[in-house]
Amino acid sequence: MSHTLHDAAVAEQCRRSFYRFFQEFWETIEAVDLQLNWHMEYLCGQLQEVYELWAAKQAQPNMLVNVPPGTSKSTTITQLFPAWLWLQQPSIRVISSSHAAPLAISHSVKTRLCLRSPKFQRLFPGHIEFQDDQDGKTDYRTTALGQRYSTSTGTGGAIGNHADFILIDDPLDPQAGATEAGLKAAEAHLKTLTTRKTDKARTVTILVMQRLHEQDPAGLWLASGRPLRHICLPGELTRDAAGKLGQQVRPAWLREEYEEGLLDPVRLPRSVLVDLATALGSYGYAGQVQQLPAPDEGGILKKAWFRSMSWGTFMETVTGADKAVWHGDADTAYTDNQQNDPSALLVSCYLGQTLYVRYAGEMWLELPQLKKRLPQLLAEHRAATGQSKLYVEPKASGKSVVQELRSLTQLNVVEAPTPDGDKRSRVNTSAPFIEAGRVVLLEGAWNEALVSQAASFPAAAHDDILDCLTQAIRRHSAPVHHGPGVYQTFKPLT
Template sequence: MTEPEVDYAMLLSEVSEDELVASLCEDRFYFFFLEFWETIEAVELVPNWHIEYLCDQLQQVYEAWAAKRAQPDVLINVPPGTSKSTTVTQLFPAWLWLKHAGIRILSSSHTAPLATSHAVKSRLCLKSPKFQRLFPGRLDFQDDQDGKTDYRNTALGQRFSTSTGTGGAMGNHADFILIDDPLNPQGGASENGRRAAEDHLKTLATRKTDKARSVTVLVMQRIHELDPAGLWLASGRRLRHICLPGELTKDAQTGELGKQVRPAELVARYTDGLLDTSRLGREVLEGLKTTLGSYGYAGQVQQLPSPDEGGILKKTWFRTISVEAFQALAGPRGAVWLFDADTAYTADQKNDPSALVASCYLGQTLYVRYAGEMWLELPDLKKRLPELLAAHSYSRQSKLYVEPKASGKSVVQELRAISQLNVVEAPSPTGSKLERVHGVSPFIEAGRVVLLDGAWNEAFVTQCAGFPTAAHDDMLDCLCQAIARYNLKPRRRSALSEVIT
């Protein structure tokens, strides 16, 4: 028996335009975004593929929640001016209530006024004449719970807003936690600011209604290696990670195009290497490079904590030489290696590590044969240092220079007591770290720091080039200490010819 033919034209004729639009908006968040943009934004919308992609990803997150499936949290790294807030923290919450009015939403930003503004725009959308016309009677607000930062509907759905540095989230639980820029660019340079953002996210993580089903969406630009996004990525936790830099560039070391794009297949969606040719065209990007500076552009536009090629110190300034070539330069008498240590007490990898650099001077060039860092308690550190020195050609003429901070003084005293190492308390550093790095940058730029080829090279160069937004700078501290010591007195020019790879 054949099924009767359906007259779609007649069906469509019986459906009003508003009913059709309402159905499309309810079925797909991206259509809702396109239709309701005008309820909260006065400027004309210029759609781009990344907006559709983000909307579809967020819809998948909702659908997993609705199906009661466990799912990972979401990390979104996109440049400013790409409608990230409009998408994630303004229109997405409104669509969530359209789909399920009982959803509880907790939203946050780095300042209270910004968090309030996002919440108000969501409410503006839901109360707009357009929403009321397309979805009559679908959503009513509670008269006595209709504030700017905390409002509820009659289906017991709630939208509560908070901000970094406040404890206002306590006592509230949510099905969706939306965090939009928990750290501003200025706060990213401050350890206190980063700690405040980290603590805030830890508090919000305890506010999930269902630990497996509830979802946190963190959307932000990269500011520092230890910003909230960096901590999430370093934790090894399972994430839905979307990273969209403003333009595709080649990795300084591997030459890979668009290495930071996530998922990687989205590289193919870029046009002429640009994420959004309308919002972030070449001319706009060039202006941002000037306005934001190299670090600001790397973090906010390219989603890199520091410029890929390096900031104050460039990766290309560090040359390498093979061990065999160095041995030929040093001659039969070899080299006397000196060691610089920046010591710490703790084995906790959330804190700064101890670091060690082995170097020697030939002519006017500083050669580095090893640089590494370790997280060890003081007793283990005292055992490990002599082993490392022995492994890297410590001799009777060698010296171990230890930075004289609190743990450094203890290390000097105890190593002198328990070993025959020539341990020296290094001169106290002068000026800030930033001043010291600027002070050694001409020396390094001139190619006077050469690394013996080794597995440690990449981590060392990455840390140096990432300063001051790298997670740690202890190996760089040791390098600065070595250069400062070697530059205390003038040296004779070397007749050695250097063959550098």
């Protein structure tokens, strides 16, 4: 076959297949050799399907991709995919974004590097012409009125620009972690970009990121209940608490593609994963490699540390169970908006240096409803007796609850001691008590919510139940001085 015929054949293959284009044009933007793995072909196929549905003028859901670092996610989605889109239609408009402007610019520059490469110009002569006066690093356009515009989290977004495809690549910095300010900035940025669609039904937003928090942008999308084209590929298959293997893989059938439990045995062999686990720590590895906001087994607090028993077993085997005095710990908030922090209540008693938890739950209520609901829950769980106390965290809303409940009810409402340190330090202080098996949950539907919230800290969406638990532990485990050099570590509450 002549050189000209060969070029024509390759060009046609690249037009028809994004995966073929990906393989052929990798060398135009990457200095290292391409090492193919099955997930690349799958991801390219999904992206091509997204384009074909758009070209057919069909509505479709947004696309969420959760994959580890070192899997060529940015090269595939944010750098070469826009180039292939212009190969299909030079009039397509693309907005891309990342957590930092230099990174967003780098992605944009690599797309242009591919399009301006001698190879692209040889295979597709004259197909794409750039506007001379619109050819910057962050904003360049074709003479067919196509555009590739770059922005970043925390900037003004893409005001004045609209897109057929919106590509969001790591809106949070994985190295910096998920701070409250970062989460809010990323959420606001995504909301801004959703207003930049040329067609509300057809324009597709593709979000690619590693999981960092239950309320990171991926978590918000998953919690919304809206349809998603979701691809989730952890670095390795592991078993969850129920013993099920690779439950976070999406679509689930892709588990069959893993070799010896590994996503990419060549670039991410087990030795590399071990090094990553050491370098990133348990939370970093869970989020960036395993696509879990928190480690399966738990972070600071492990799921296995929490014991449970039935009410019958408690009554039959625990000394003093029939005479137990149950107390409440509350963390209050005034809102019925489930996007905000809820109020939480925990009911417990302390017997034989063990904290038994009878109930724990959250509620999103305004103050009038909260004042009614708290006494009801306390009465349901035997914590409204003359000996029972309700300890309320002494923040602004808590002080109001204390005053209101004292005036309206016969509950023994008191302000809990002001906690020392931040939440992480309080959890760290409580960890030895929990690890020693001193927290026992009486079996109930609420058990899973408490354990999940505790094990996910500090990456949980809310931590109000955990606040109540650490408040109860802090009160029960306060050291008591009994003379020179003599301390009782745990103080039974009467």
